[in-house]
Amino acid sequence: MGNLNDGVKSRTYDAIVIGSGMSGGWAAKELCEKGLKTLVLERGRDVVHLKDYPTTNMQPWEFEHRGQIPEAIQEANPVVSRCYAFREDAMQFFVKDTEHPYVQDKPFDWIRGYQVGGKSLLWARQTQRWSDFDYEGPARDGFSVDWPIRYKDISPWYSYVEKFAGISGNKDGLDVLPDGEFLPALELSCVENYFKDFIAKNYKDRHVIYARCAHLTEPKQIHLDQGRGQCQNRNLCQRGCPFGGYFAANSTTIPWALKTGNMTLRPFSVVHSIIYDEKKGKASGVRVVDANSKEVIDYYARIIFVNAAAINTNLILLNSKSNRFPNGLGNDSGILGKYFAFHNYRGHISAEYEGFMDSTTAGGRPTSAYIPRFRNVHKQETDFLRGYAAGFYSGRFSFPKAEGFGTTLKDNLAKKDPGPWRVGSHMMGETIPKETNFLSLDSNKKDEWGVPLIKFSVDYDENDNKMVKDFSDQLTEMYTKAGFTNIKTNDSNQAPGLDIHEMGGARMGKDPKTSMLNKWNQMHACENVFVTDGACMTSTSTQNPSLTYMALTARACDYAVNQMKKNEL
Numbered sequence: 256m257g258n259l260n261d262g263v264k265s266r267t268y269d270a271i272v273i274g275s276g277m278s279g280g281w282a283a284k285e286l287c288e289k290g291l292k293t294l295v296l297e298r299g300r301d302v303v304h305l306k307d308y309p310t311t312n313m314q315p316w317e318f319e320h321r322g323q324i325p326e327a328i329q330e331a332n333p334v335v336s337r338c339y340a341f342r343e344d345a346m347q348f349f350v351k352d353t354e355h356p357y358v359q360d361k362p363f364d365w366i367r368g369y370q371v372g373g374k375s376l377l378w379a380r381q382t383q384r385w386s387d388f389d390y391e392g393p394a395r396d397g398f399s400v401d402w403p404i405r406y407k408d409i410s411p412w413y414s415y416v417e418k419f420a421g422i423s424g425n426k427d428g429l430d431v432l433p434d435g436e437f438l439p440a441l442e443l444s445c446v447e448n449y450f451k452d453f454i455a456k457n458y459k460d461r462h463v464i465y466a467r468c469a470h471l472t473e474p475k476q477i478h479l480d481q482g483r484g485q486c487q488n489r490n491l492c493q494r495g496c497p498f499g500g501y502f503a504a505n506s507t508t509i510p511w512a513l514k515t516g517n518m519t520l521r522p523f524s525v526v527h528s529i530i531y532d533e534k535k536g537k538a539s540g541v542r543v544v545d546a547n548s549k550e551v552i553d554y555y556a557r558i559i560f561v562n563a564a565a566i567n568t569n570l571i572l573l574n575s576k577s578n579r580f581p582n583g584l585g586n587d588s589g590i591l592g593k594y595f596a597f598h599n600y601r602g603h604i605s606a607e608y609e610g611f612m613d614s615t616t617a618g619g620r621p622t623s624a625y626i627p628r629f630r631n632v633h634k635q636e637t638d639f640l641r642g643y644a645a646g647f648y649s650g651r652f653s654f655p656k657a658e659g660f661g662t663t664l665k666d667n668l669a670k671k672d673p674g675p676w677r678v679g680s681h682m683m684g685e686t687i688p689k690e691t692n693f694l695s696l697d698s699n700k701k702d703e704w705g706v707p708l709i710k711f712s713v714d715y716d717e718n719d720n721k722m723v724k725d726f727s728d729q730l731t732e733m734y735t736k737a738g739f740t741n742i743k744t745n746d747s748n749q750a751p752g753l754d755i756h757e758m759g760g761a762r763m764g765k766d767p768k769t770s771m772l773n774k775w776n777q778m779h780a781c782e783n784v785f786v787t788d789g790a791c792m793t794s795t796s797t798q799n800p801s802l803t804y805m806a807l808t809a810r811a812c813d814y815a816v817n818q819m820k821k822n823e824l
């Protein structure tokens with residue numbers, strides 16, 4: 256395969272990283288820093304920090320549709336249009352449904368960013384650590400399989416990635432949400448502070464805190480060395496930040512890896528599969544289809560990191576078939592693609608608060624408040640397993656009435672009555688990985704690069720439904736007690752996927768019969784392949800997962816390079 260005239264040597268590296276987003280960026284940085292000549296394969300185009308953020312300094316009136324997505328685009332792309340961040344200012348960083356179709360046995364809203372930086376350009380930057388209530392969860396509550404690691408194994412790696420990425424937060428001292436290496440937190444609004452104090456006084460097991468987020472509130476030397484500066488609270492993050500105020504691979508890990516001189520970044524490289532060498536009993540490289548020319552090229556390396564984001568990682572592994580692995584690379588157990596899970600974001604609540612009428616602004620913060628999980632933490636107390644966290648936000652915003660003509664219209668538009676404070680929360684529920692929630696390859700349909708389409712058979716279950724109801728009940732109680740009025744709850748009944756926290760399919764575990772990866776994210780059955788994106792996750796917790804992918808990636812890179820030095824890999 257490939258261009259046979261092009262020497263194998265020139266296509267051979269120490270390491271290959273598949274995907275250049277949140278986790279792939281970390282793999283690139285770590286491996287390059289440790290001296291490995293590393294090829295980073297990215298299916299999309301390059302997005303160079305600063306240069307490729309065309310909308311970053313645009314004013315609202317400079318957008319043709321004032322920030323909205325035109326109806327024709329929405330109709331043609333119903334899935335991505337359901338994502339709150341798919342707006343005119345960031346449209347260029349999202350995959351449109353029409354560009355990359357997939358198969359939905361059951362509805363799944365798959366939100367993607369195919370470019371250097373992946374979805375790290377677009378994320379909401381919420382970065383909560385997981386705790387032992389998460390790592391011990393499956394063993395304690397009897398679902399999935401036992402994680403092969405505990406909090407103590409990953410805690411130093413959380414610290415490691417937090418210091419480099421820059422995370423703002425308070426030391427809250429909560430066992431359910433361990434503290435990290437924080438830059439100063441921003442302030443909560445008066446209503447958020449009121450609710451925080453109220454909950455602290457009235458519930459001993461519930462807390463409202465400042466949500467930890469990947470923003471440079473007070474850059475340290477390491478951030479200045481990255482060429483990044485203080486977050487300006489512009490709240491235009493999804494456009495790409497000219498200050499590097501938030502963590503994105505484009506501003507942070509990718510340029511850092513480039514600076515080492517060890518990284519070769521190859522955009523427009525669609526990874527088709529991983530090549531398995533039967534004689535060596537290892538993966539020898541990666542098969543790529545050039546996105547533009549469609550040329551098939553093989554690249555070789557001693558180790559391979561798979562970081563294509565959970566779903567595409569499952570796809571690549573399922574498509575990596577050989578005599579040894581007819582059902583996908585490393586898939587002796589037959590579980591590849593199975594036990595796929597996500598976060599349950601269906602529950603919403605909103606209300607009003609009559610107080611603080613002398614204050615009008617919640618500030619332009621890039622984050623809000625956070626209610627860590629409080630259900631079933633220390634013991635099982637409900638008829639569903641696990642629990643949920645919730646956001647908490649507030650603001651006074653009512654839109655001027657665009658009513659009347661002439662002077663009346665002008666007068667109406669000029670009236671500034673922000674109305675009462677409005678508050679709201681959304682749930683972030685843990686879902687239970689199950690064999691019946693799985694990804695597979697469609698046996699007939701392929702994309703234009705000859706790669707089979709992925710098929711989703713993923714759904715909610717009774718546990719999720721009960722959790723939505725409990726969220727509504729508990730939050731209603733907390734809101735009511737706090738004196739909030741006009742409380743409205745809503746089950747969006749949205750399809751899985753909009754949470755954009757896809758996890759599993761190639762889970763970690765102790766036993767090769769029931770898991771794909773060991774405690775170092777290394778494939779049980781093909782030891783020079785590492786998976787450190789969401790595909791590796793054994794369970795889903797309630798916390799946003801990307802910080803954990805970053806920490807697992809840095810930890811696995813450290814292990815892999817040490818093993819290489821010992822000639823064990």
Ligand SMILES: Cc1cc2nc3c(=O)[nH]c(=O)nc-3n(C[C@H](O)[C@H](O)[C@H](O)COP(=O)(O)OP(=O)(O)OC[C@H]3O[C@@H](n4cnc5c(N)ncnc54)[C@H](O)[C@@H]3O)c2cc1C
Pocket residue numbers: 273274275276277278279280296297298299338340366368369370371372373374375377378379380381382524525526527562563564565567568571755756788789799800801802804
């Ligand atoms: C609007 C939004 C808000 C979010 N908010 C949060 C949040 O607050 N907190 C949080 O923790 N997470 C959040 N997320 C999720 C977060 O973005 C993802 O968890 C994270 O980006 C996953 O990292 P990754 O490296 O696995 O994937 P990505 O960052 O998506 O990177 C994967 C890369 O692999 C490339 N790729 C895919 N297939 C191939 C292939 N076959 N060949 C070559 N390259 C390939 C892609 O083009 C992409 O560049 C949010 C996401 C979105 C979109």
